[in-house]
Amino acid sequence: MTINQSGWRPERPESDAANARATFTGNRALMLEEPLIFEIGDSGTTGVDFDAAPAGGADRLAGLGRTAAIGLPGLSEPEAVRHYTRLSRQNYAIDLGLFPLGSCTMKHNPRLNEKLARLPGFADIHPLQPVDTVQGALGVINELAHWLIRLTGMYGVAMTPKAGAHGELCGILCIKAALEARGEDRKVILVPESAHGTNPATAAFAGFAIENIPANADGRVDLDTLKARLGPDVAGVMITNPNTCGLFERDMKAISDAVHAVGGYVYCDGANFNAIVGRVRPGDLGIDAMHINLHKTFSTPHGGGGPGAGPVVLSEALAPYGPLPFTARYADGHIRLIEEETVGEDHPDTFGRMAAFNGQMGMFTRALAYILSHGADGLRQVADDAVLNANYVLRQLEDVLEAPFGASGPCMHEALFSDAGFAEGFTTLDLAKALIDEGYHPMTMYFPLVVHGAMLVEPTETESKAAIDEFIGALRSVAKRAKAGDPALKAAPQFAPRRRLDETLAARKPVLVWKAPDLPAAAE
Amino acid sequence: MTTHYSTDHEWIAVADGVATVGITDYAQSQLGDIVFVEVPQAGTTLGKGKEAAVVESVKAASDVYAPVTGEVVEGNAALEADPSLVNTAPESDGWFFKLKLADPAELDGLMDEAAYKAFVATL
Numbered sequence: 231m232t233i234n235q236s237g238w239r240p241e242r243p244e245s246d247a248a249n250a251r252a253t254f255t256g257n258r259a260l261m262l263e264e265p266l267i268f269e270i271g272d273s274g275t276t277g278v279d280f281d282a283a284p285a286g287g288a289d290r291l292a293g294l295g296r297t298a299a300i301g302l303p304g305l306s307e308p309e310a311v312r313h314y315t316r317l318s319r320q321n322y323a324i325d326l327g328l329f330p331l332g333s334c335t336m337k338h339n340p341r342l343n344e345k346l347a348r349l350p351g352f353a354d355i356h357p358l359q360p361v362d363t364v365q366g367a368l369g370v371i372n373e374l375a376h377w378l379i380r381l382t383g384m385y386g387v388a389m390t391p392k393a394g395a396h397g398e399l400c401g402i403l404c405i406k407a408a409l410e411a412r413g414e415d416r417k418v419i420l421v422p423e424s425a426h427g428t429n430p431a432t433a434a435f436a437g438f439a440i441e442n443i444p445a446n447a448d449g450r451v452d453l454d455t456l457k458a459r460l461g462p463d464v465a466g467v468m469i470t471n472p473n474t475c476g477l478f479e480r481d482m483k484a485i486s487d488a489v490h491a492v493g494g495y496v497y498c499d500g501a502n503f504n505a506i507v508g509r510v511r512p513g514d515l516g517i518d519a520m521h522i523n524l525h526k527t528f529s530t531p532h533g534g535g536g537p538g539a540g541p542v543v544l545s546e547a548l549a550p551y552g553p554l555p556f557t558a559r560y561a562d563g564h565i566r567l568i569e570e571e572t573v574g575e576d577h578p579d580t581f582g583r584m585a586a587f588n589g590q591m592g593m594f595t596r597a598l599a600y601i602l603s604h605g606a607d608g609l610r611q612v613a614d615d616a617v618l619n620a621n622y623v624l625r626q627l628e629d630v631l632e633a634p635f636g637a638s639g640p641c642m643h644e645a646l647f648s649d650a651g652f653a654e655g656f657t658t659l660d661l662a663k664a665l666i667d668e669g670y671h672p673m674t675m676y677f678p679l680v681v682h683g684a685m686l687v688e689p690t691e692t693e694s695k696a697a698i699d700e701f702i703g704a705l706r707s708v709a710k711r712a713k714a715g716d717p718a719l720k721a722a723p724q725f726a727p728r729r730r731l732d733e734t735l736a737a738r739k740p741v742l743v744w745k746a747p748d749l750p751a752a753a754e
Numbered sequence: 755m756t757t758h759y760s761t762d763h764e765w766i767a768v769a770d771g772v773a774t775v776g777i778t779d780y781a782q783s784q785l786g787d788i789v790f791v792e793v794p795q796a797g798t799t800l801g802k803g804k805e806a807a808v809v810e811s812v813k814a815a816s817d818v819y820a821p822v823t824g825e826v827v828e829g830n831a832a833l834e835a836d837p838s839l840v841n842t843a844p845e846s847d848g849w850f851f852k853l854k855l856a857d858p859a860e861l862d863g864l865m866d867e868a869a870y871k872a873f874v875a876t877l
Contacts, residue, residue: 677814679814733787734789737790738837
């Protein structure tokens, strides 16, 4: 076995008596050390038994055949299986414990969704099959589209965007197309300070100039500042509702009316729709376009499991510009795919296409399974429970952690805290590392940017009171240690396979490619 | 040479009509370890209050704004190789860019050192 040069070595602090007794292997019972795949086996091993190359085969490569080994790892099949299984055991997963990052990263993926997505009629088809042979799959897309329109109170939906940010781009391109159709050249998109970073990035990518709108003291968009900035050069606003401070934008209707009054459009970042699904219809708030992250609201896998899916619901004003293709159910029950060849006079103003095919079919099946298994009343309870759980976290912790907007009323599905009151020199990062020792993946940190040392906790609707109470107990404990200035907190995590890693060095001088130590290049 | 300060935590030192701009010690302490800096190219025209440079720390990416209007004479190339200069010497070797002032009167709207210190104390 060669020595890994990437700095990935087990740490056993000598000061810790229990840890000082190192094992021969470096393993600790079933906590296994795992080298890089290049460091396992040898290049002579292979899991596949190839026939000898046919005589004369090299000639057909026109002299481009390899003349030297390329350094691929050599592993037998069980070695390869064990390598990846061991790595997976070092990961933290929603199936192992509560994820205070919440639905942003992952919430529980119901197993019923998985079962239905694996039905051969959904899993084993191809987007280029004749539409007559995939009527069931197209039916799923059409049915899901119908549900998304009903749940949001909107006019139409573009199903093809592949993720939330892709959906943002789709919505902004609809706004751009609508402005072009009106013959207007508006250049400015207004974005609140607390926006998701993707919002200004999307608008800039589509060629708009970004202007920030500050938040008021209770963490919401400042309506008067927004109104004062509106004018004939404003193409629209991009607002997240509920916003990234975990608050509902109460002035949303007034904002929409003001933007519409000057001829602009309202884009809503629907990432946090899971807090209001079944309770609030964005269409009633005057929103023109909103993407829905299927993983956040409708429980599809995300974060390593993905892929994403970001359908965009559209108002009557923007729907004519929505992308191709889309599904349509005809009177005879047949579902057609409306594409460039078949669009005819039905949808002449489309801005084009967001994706080669029809969207993330596997995610559509899961999302529809989730919707149908919950029903309208169940979806409303999803939002109720998500909000109730977050408020429980907020109120149980606000005596030990500063809640910057705690006084402005209930939060939505996320509870926001700041590092105010921590002992001198103690940071949110220290608290997060201590949470790892407690057996939790840390919450979202240092976002939103408008709050110093922000900690954003989303328990989601799926956690029991007992699970949330245990998490609250852990967070209370580490918060008290941060306020008291416990020096051990600075050394956390103490019990993880790795201690505090040097994130600064990793960012400044990242080692991105493994170098074989016996090659000359490794000397540098 | 006089140094002025903006409420966005940039410092600007002017000598012979050329201003050197960087971020303050308070700003770097809030950002944490800086891992990447993007400075403007010479010849770029910057408007007062407009985005001029990007600074990225282990915590977040932030924009650096031009405190006054002017044309960039030089960006600090040393920061690309060693962004930690912003942490170790924010108000000297860790400067971001040099500007030819378009309107020296714009400096009047900025703070002096005493006023900036008082401003930071309120944060």
